[in-house]
Amino acid sequence: MTESTPVDWELARTLAYEAGLAAVAGVERIPLGEADGRTLAEPLRTLTDLPAFPTSSIDGWAVRGDGPWRPVGRVLAGGAPEPLTEDGTCVEIATGAMVPEHATALVRIEDSTTGADGRVSGEPRNGPVPDGRLPGEEAKRGEELFPAGTPIDPAIIGVAATCGYETLPVHPAPRAALLVFGDELLTSGTPGAGRVRDSLGPQVPSWLRRYGATVGSVTGPVKDTLTAHLDAIRSALDSADLICTTGGTMNGPVDHLHPALAELGATYLVNTVAVRPGFPMLLARVPGPDGRPRFLAGLPGNPQSAVIALVTLVAPLLAGLQGRPLPALPTVTAGSAVAGRGGFTHLALAALDPTGRTATPVGHVGSAMLRGLANAHGFAVVRPGTRTAAGDPVPFLPLPLTPGERP
Ligand SMILES: Nc1nc2c(c(=O)[nH]1)N[C@H]1C(S)=C(S)[C@@H](COP(=O)(O)OP(=O)(O)OC[C@H]3O[C@@H](n4cnc5c(N)ncnc54)[C@H](O)[C@@H]3O)O[C@H]1N2
Ligand code: MOO
Secondary structure (H helix, E strand, O other): OOOOOOEEHHHHHHHHHHHHHHOOOOOEEEEHHHOOOOEEOOOEEOOOOEOOOOEEOOOEEEEEOOOOEEEEEEEOOOOOOOOOOOOOEEEEEOOOOEOOOOOOEEEEHHHEEEOOOOOEEEOOOOOOOOOEEOOOOOEOOOOEEEOOOOEOOHHHHHHHHHOOOOEEEEOOOOEEEEEEEOOOEEOOOOOEOOEEEOOHHHHHHHHHHHOOOEEEEEEEEEOOOHHHHHHHHHHHHOOOOEEEEEOOOOOOOOOOHHHHHHHOOOEEEEEOEEEEOOOOOEEEEEEOOOOOEEEEEEEOOOHHHHHHHHHHHHHHHHHHHOOOOOOOOOEEEEOOOEOOEOOEEEEEEEEEOOOOOEEEEOOOOOOOOOOOHHHOOEEEEEOOOOOEOOOOEEEEEEOOOOOOOOO
């Protein structure tokens, strides 16, 4: 490993985020149905008033002036009605239909009677929920509903459709590749006799997708030689904006990542982080074949440490590359004491209680273990030189879990 001073954990997150934001790619327009999980590249403004026309919320009558009213027609949802030209007239109207010009009230079908002469009588309601909707009530034409950088979810897609869009402007999804280093790794069967199963090749792509990347290739185990490392990185550079590697971040006899980065002319954005576990993590910028910015995140080989590098460096980088804000960390209450780690930030795996307000450290949290990770919602963050007592407020860095996971 090249000599380096570990970067403060908060600063490392910020550096990774800013590097991503500075490299955000241009804008593409994609169909609404494909936009879930992407990020708005431009503010979303409504193309019309919402609703775009006065709309009936009831089945009944649109009336003009005082009753009884003489029916002069019918307007269904989808139709554009003629104006009501005389007092004492009405049209039958359906829910969702456009209210004719000059109508003065809406009368529900159940509040009306029709006389022998065919005239309609009844009382408009003056309840707290009006029976019609006025143009612009929900939004005025041109109004900004969501700023650039908003993550797109199904509700945002629904709003975009409502206000007239067929496509949405988004940044291209960052393309990631994963290279797994380590001759000791097995990709099938049970571990033993010095060999361990590769637990990162199968899980890291799923974390990357949850952070918004597409994962083009997973390669490994890559042989523990400098040449094999260089070949694997060069080939991943062809199609990935971000290469994640696992293992080989230290200075062992077969740790080739740092020499490979030197050979490729990489520059470090972060080279080791003052965090436990996970300190040998790194983030570098690597020249790509076409001059586009490429990043390489070196995740340490110990499996929990690799995930800590994902949440520390890769998640902020990908947020930046997508043009998203860097999520602020919520503060929760510590359910029990969490030790400090001297001059390092301690990321302590913790489970949230059902209210989401109290985080309690879990067991099985050695950096070579994954059992604690699989029982935790995220990490309690204990900053350098501090410790956290039970009941203290503590920042919490969540894992990208979806509702229903970790019940
Ligand atoms: N002399 C020192 N040795 C080590 C130090 C140190 O400060 N001084 N730090 C330790 C820390 S902390 C970590 S983390 C590891 C990081 O090492 P590498 O990134 O070089 O990783 P490897 O040596 O390749 O592997 C470490 C460990 O993880 C296992 N591993 C690797 N890849 C996988 C995988 N895909 N799936 C499952 N397990 C994996 C590997 O077998 C090793 O047991 O260095 C410490 N050493
Ligand atoms: O910090 Mo290492 O990353 O303990 O396993």
